[in-house]
Amino acid sequence: MDIDYSGIKVIGFDADDTLWVNETYFREAEEKFADLLEHYETKNKVDQELFRMEMKNLELYGYGIKGFVLSMIESALELSNNNINQTTITKILNLGKEMISRPVELLDGVVEVLGKLEKQYRLIVLTKGDLLDQERKLEKSGLSKYFHHVEVLSDKQPENYQNLLDHLEIPVNEFLMIGNSLKSDVLPIVELGAQAIHVPFHTTWAHEEVPVEEQTNNHLTVGKLSDVLKYLN
Structure with missing residues (x-):
């Protein structure tokens, strides 16, 4: 899929099943x-x-x-x-x-991807879940050094993303979200007019599944996280 990422300055990463196993x-x-x-x-x-x-x-x-x-x-x-x-x-x-x-098990390619992208983009973590647990996992992962900001959201609806982008003064057209969930990491971002890359994980919680009729083609899907470097680096 031919998408122009030349205007992107900030990249948001989901955490669970995008950076590490969950x-x-x-x-x-x-x-x-x-x-x-x-x-x-x-x-x-x-x-x-x-x-x-x-x-x-x-x-x-x-x-x-x-x-x-x-x-x-x-x-x-x-x-x-x-x-x-x-x-x-x-x-x-x-x-x-x-x-x-449990120890934090990083997914393949995470360190390589973050290490290369941090030189060109501002990286942030946008995840949901229990605050203490997510902070613990981020600390154990050794990935904190790559991120300018970490946000644990109560949910990932368009308004949650918009409020955070406004707070961090990030223009929608300069933001890209990368995550494993169509429901949480892709569709709300596309609805805002920002860009998203879907990196599917082999296991998906039933609550995060999206019916075929609600899916969109307005985003890139890659087979593994390291594939994003073909488009961003």
Whole structure:
């Protein structure tokens, strides 16, 4: 796709599943959670109930591991008719602690890409999730030195992006967003009139999936992060 990036001065990067692995750990925790509840419901039913609970609680807890753990506990109580024992509740809590304690696994090409782009562009992180968890991951990643600004958003709607761009005094036509989620990193940016590059991750949370009829061709999609250097460097 032939897109002109010559006017771009600031590049925003999503964090989870763009810079480092994230969704994979949630899927692993979901599998273990379903195993813990195998005496109460089928795996498919447990998965469905957990997702329903996450969506129900999203406005209360926001995105991130802590809200995920609370939704697992609430789902376990409902699926067991409040018969779940303390030992299982403790195991659910430990699933969350294990997720938080995991080392940060950078995706291929991240250091190379950031190292080259920082010489030509102002780089910022625009992610969503739990503030403490995202700050922890950024620190452990060793990537902080590449970024001029880090912002953890409560959500990634067009107004969230516009407010931040206004606050940082970044003209829309000088901004490019790079991320793995069409729903969060691409479509809201395109709606604003800015540019976006989609770098799909092999696993996508159901909440981030976009129906084919709502997708757009007004952006570039690449197979891996290092491919952006063909267009930006």
